[in-house]
Amino acid sequence: MLKDLLAKKLSKRTFQKELEQFHAFDIAKSLETLSVEETNVLFNNLNLEQTAEIVAYLEHGDAARLLATFDSKKQIAIFNEMNVDDTVDILQSYEDSKLRDQIIKSLIDKEDVSKIITYDDDVVGAYISNDYVSLTKEMDVKEATTSLIKQADDAESINLLFVVDNEGHYLGAVNLKTLVKARSPKTIEEIMIDIPKVIDNSPVTEAVYDMKNYELYELPVTDKDNKLIGILTLDDIIDIATHEAEEDFEKLAALPSTNKRDSWLKTALKRLPWLIILMFISIPLMTFSDFMVASISGIAILAFFQPLMLSSPGNVATQTLAVALKSITNEGKMSKKEVGKEFVSNLITSLLLGFITFVLSFLFVYFLQLGLPESAQNFSRLQVALIFASIIGGSLVIVVSLVSLLSIAIPHFFKLIKVDPAVASGPFITTIIDFFSTLVYFGLATLILLKVGML
């Protein structure tokens, strides 16, 4: 264990040697169990390369706080040992922006860092790495191999070697296997293949799906003029994919991102706003219901069936919403075919649910004759059962068959007005559907009851 090792008070050299048996990830993870003193001992005994590796595995905020305890000279030296993308992530979490700018100016990779740091953290540019091998198309395969060996040490991976022209425009890539099997004379252009690229300002989710769908280990990134400016590596994409997926998941439940270490009160206060907002959305619904129920006031059976009218359409809507949101994140929008399928699916569901509801409520009303208006006495049992079963079953068919429209349109609408489509969470869509259910249910009830003369 790290703690035992620290207690041994080894010489710097032996300590560094001993520490090699630990992976930087494990050391970073156990940092929080160390006291301030132990942490100091640890970092005093490490060389810069080891320090950089460990710091890169910390949460960005924690890393920034840790580095702030060193003098600025040491901070710069540590950053110089780090990947550019990690450097940028950590520098972004610096609270002291003056110090940050001062550090950037003294870095070896200052140009790359100051460029990457300008990207928002939801676009590809923020995650690029410059540790790749690049070749030019005119190179002979022999020349290319020599160039590869020179560049290989700094590259994260040499699976794919990226080809650019003299101005740095991206042309394609060469597979390492092809290169080593090729015999001179042959130029790089002849063995180059087409590997899809992403633009630096595209959303990171696009890169995640490109990488997954094209089964790549590296994805080239260009600026809008097709200049190759870096690559995304699979290990970064795996972290991004995890983060994005968890965020989508939490958004579907109207749940703000929470940290396990937050206190219960802090977590509760983070979750509360959405609950309160959802309550306020239902104020207009109350006013609307007040208007809708005026004519059917006192008919208890209609009131007792309202929960059914709210819950079943809400459940169906949430399912379709989940499908719609996934399509929007993956492809930007839902294809017409998908919309059609969801619509058909909900239509079938609505007919079946409506039929069952009709039959059951018919039986109940026929045999129980409870919760009915006084004027029902003027009708036969059969007539009354038919009337109420039609209202209840009919409303359910109408509402459920049409919820797909709302749960597909609303997230698309949000996207159109440049609001995150995922704001349309399950709870949000359920509340909106309630308006629709109330309108159809009480509307249909008023209409039918008026028509048969029961009101």
Add this chain to the structure above:
Amino acid sequence: MNLDFKKSNYALKKELKSMQAYDIAEVFSELDSKEQLRVFNLIGVKRSSEVFSRLSKHQQIETFKMLPKERKTQILNNLEVDELKEFISYFDEEEQENVLSFVSVDRANIIKDLLIYSSDTAPSIMTTQFLTINVDTTVKKATSYIFNNVKEDDFIDNIYVIDEEEKLVGVLALKDLIIARADDEISELMNSEYHFVYSSHTIKEAIEIVKNYDLTSLPVVDHQGYLLGIITADDVLEQLINNYDELYNRLAFLPKHDESYSGFERSKKRLPWLLITTILNILIAFLFIMVPAFELTLSEVFALVLFQPLVLDMAGNIGTQNLAVTILGIHRDELSSKDDRRKFLKKELLIIIFNCLISALVGFGIVALFSFITKQVNSAGVIIHPAKLGLTVAFALFSGMFISGLLGTLLPIFFAKRDMDSDNASGPILTTLADIIAILTYYIVASIMLLFM
């Protein structure tokens, strides 16, 4: 992207050439079988199998059925081993034999070995397409061995180093081999402190290791130390995304979803639990009608119907939040020990109580103010005290939300502990129970408050 099948073979071939295998696979489901065959004929065997491997499960089976015999053989023999294994696993045992008859004997044997592992263990996503070298070999020999023997689909980012007993002793990055000097020893170049999993480890454990240590591949070994296969990072990404998609769908109570399912199939898959909740809701409606006090209260104060949606929705909302937190916690393995679970439950309980209290307070304010402004009256036309309606809603909000939040936390843990698929069970139980409790409290408090006070 749309393919134009009126074009000449030459023009179509050119168009297909500019497309990635995945992009061709994406439009595949819209083609009829004749067009699909034409595409396969034009793009060649290797690319055909690449396209095939990117089709959805459903589409793979459909397409496979219509392929002529020799195409079946070609495509299956060119799939990567892990892709072929996955495809074979879609069939039941009898059919598997049948499908494997199209595959070369060597491959069929590898696949049969792989099929033994159960679908949630690490070996089930491993591939056998990698290269091994002997630890005693020289840099020069190793390099020429690798480049003479590498096949197109082999993973060579890392080369696996074995001893004379063929046990795994190290992992050598190809990069390091390429920049090595001729007199370097393999045992010095390789990493002997490599990460690995045993064949008994789960997929999830393997994913965590690849993710945390930024690996591009992870060896799977048996307990004697023999290398069985490797898990590559691209498969980890795919698995990771699939796992999260599953989690996402579970939160929306959406059964396994595939874009290729028709509207009818979707409805059929989703119907069972929708049916259960609907029927339960109908039964509850009648149970409530049969309680004379409830019916009396409601016909006295029909305004109660105005706040039903609020009470029901809020119970559902907090339930969904807690369900999400818990499912995510289980997925991240944060709730595996008893101690973790106790801490988690204690924290969540405090959060639920706090948020229920605040929500009830806000609910009281909203309802009382609303009733005051709209002057809600009873059946006799007398104005109902706004505070009475407010209190009724507040009590119902608190109890409904409390129960729902609690169930949202407990049910997933309960099902996970029993290793049950909670997809189908926790949804209906959560929503229906929460609804019942919320409405029950609502009418009980209303009856007491409005009839007897």
